[in-house]
Amino acid sequence: MLKSIKCAVLTVFVAGGAFASQAIADEVAVGGSDFIPLVKDKPYLHVIHQGRAIKVQRVQDPDYELKGYFAKTARKCPPFCIQPVIPSPDVDVIAEVELFDFMETELRDGTGVLIDARTPSWHKKGTIPGSVNLPFTQLSKAVEDPEMIEALELLGARERGEVGAWDKLMEDWGWTDSPYLTESWDFTQAKDVVVWCNGPACGQSPRAIRGLINVGYPADKIKYYRGGMQMWQLWGLTTVVPN
Amino acid sequence: MWLNARMQRSCIMQDGCCSVSVLARRAHLLASSLCLLLVSLPALSADDYLSELDAEVKKVEARKIDGEAGEVSVQTPAEVSTGASQKQAGGSANASRESFESLLKKNYLGTFGFYKKLPERSRQEIYAEYRDGAPISEVRKKIIDRLLQR
Numbered sequence: 001m002l003k004s005i006k007c008a009v010l011t012v013f014v015a016g017g018a019f020a021s022q023a024i025a026d027e028v029a030v031g032g033s034d035f036i037p038l039v040k041d042k043p044y045l046h047v048i049h050q051g052r053a054i055k056v057q058r059v060q061d062p063d064y065e066l067k068g069y070f071a072k073t074a075r076k077c078p079p080f081c082i083q084p085v086i087p088s089p090d091v092d093v094i095a096e097v098e099l100f101d102f103m104e105t106e107l108r109d110g111t112g113v114l115i116d117a118r119t120p121s122w123h124k125k126g127t128i129p130g131s132v133n134l135p136f137t138q139l140s141k142a143v144e145d146p147e148m149i150e151a152l153e154l155l156g157a158r159e160r161g162e163v164g165a166w167d168k169l170m171e172d173w174g175w176t177d178s179p180y181l182t183e184s185w186d187f188t189q190a191k192d193v194v195v196w197c198n199g200p201a202c203g204q205s206p207r208a209i210r211g212l213i214n215v216g217y218p219a220d221k222i223k224y225y226r227g228g229m230q231m232w233q234l235w236g237l238t239t240v241v242p243n
Numbered sequence: 244m245w246l247n248a249r250m251q252r253s254c255i256m257q258d259g260c261c262s263v264s265v266l267a268r269r270a271h272l273l274a275s276s277l278c279l280l281l282v283s284l285p286a287l288s289a290d291d292y293l294s295e296l297d298a299e300v301k302k303v304e305a306r307k308i309d310g311e312a313g314e315v316s317v318q319t320p321a322e323v324s325t326g327a328s329q330k331q332a333g334g335s336a337n338a339s340r341e342s343f344e345s346l347l348k349k350n351y352l353g354t355f356g357f358y359k360k361l362p363e364r365s366r367q368e369i370y371a372e373y374r375d376g377a378p379i380s381e382v383r384k385k386i387i388d389r390l391l392q393r
Contacts, residue, residue, distance in 0.1 A: 041341075041342070043339065043342060053376045076295070078287050079292050079295045079296075104346055104379075105379065108379050109378050109379055109380055119296055121297065121300045125303065203292070
């Protein structure tokens with residue numbers, strides 16, 4: 001009995017020692033305490049942008065200070081007024097940590113889309129890796145507009161075509177489970193989207209979000225990265241200039 | 244309610260009685276005036292907003308010419324780092340694999356269990372596929388296939 005207890009205690013000490021050694025090895029492997037990770041235990045991540053793998057990481061110089069346009073503290077208001085946190089009811093607002101998670105899961109899986117809702121002239125200057133450019137001007141169009149139809153199909157929504165009178169009646173009475181159906185679109189397979197623009201004082205992505213909701217895109221499939229390019233750059237995160 | 248009370252007092256002072264129709268008419272007039280006031284406030288049209296956005300982009304471009312770009316870590320897709328020549332290349336590769344394993348463990352515990360059962364060489368190959376951009380669903384399928392030796 002005593003022998004087995006001693007064995008168990010020894011096993012615990014050996015396992016603990018092995019764990020500590022591994023942890024030390026890990027710390028050395030990321031370059032020690034000087035390395036600035038994305039978040040704790042996540043030094044960087046990879047996303048695909050225009051078919052190429054892009055490494056998203058932070059600027060490693062702790063003395064680096066942001067300069068230029070996104071370091072400005074104020075712009076003319078209107079139109080560049082500080083935006084409310086919630087652009088529309090039921091739309092979740094996220095920050096960088098949640099965006100990293102999204103990039104590593106839904107974006108990678110193809111079940112999510114990261115939308116740069118700025119006009120093309122902004123997008124061309126540099127964007128968050130993994131983003132597709134769907135300007136707010138396109139996402140604010142009417143549901144029957146060809147540009148909006150193109151955007152919705154890209155985002156996984158499907159046109160319903162002719163809906164039978166009986167099916168319509170069942171839906172109207174709430175007898176069929178149809179939270180993602182509108183009169184003309186089926187959003188059941190629509191992707192989760194994260195929409196962003198230049199930052200908390202940019203109205204482009206809030207307009208895009210409201211445009212999507214107006215045509216029936218489910219609010220619970222939309223997330224707003226309010227920090228946008230301003231916060232992305234403030235954290236020293238990688239941007240890409242599209243081809 | 245406060246507004247109705249004031250209207251009532253003004254009615255009483257004028258002719259000693261409160262007429263409902265008079266009150267209603269005054270309320271309607273007040274509401275219409277408020278609406279007109281709101282409508283007359285300058286509103287930014289869609290075209291105005293787009294013009295302002297274009298003007299801002301030009302400002303940024305002008306600054307860039309002056310050398311105040313301020314962009315951080317801008318890289319074109321053609322300039323993606325392979326990590327081979329970086330100072331922390333070896334350490335970074337290990338850290339990145341740990342990051343992959345943490346992701347598996349956090350989000351796909353079952354698959355992580357299968358992954359741990361694989362020989363080291365298979366684990367390296369699986370990680371290499373993930374690093375090269377394979378979707379996580381494909382990576383998970385590969386783990387299971389390897390385990391079942393398919």
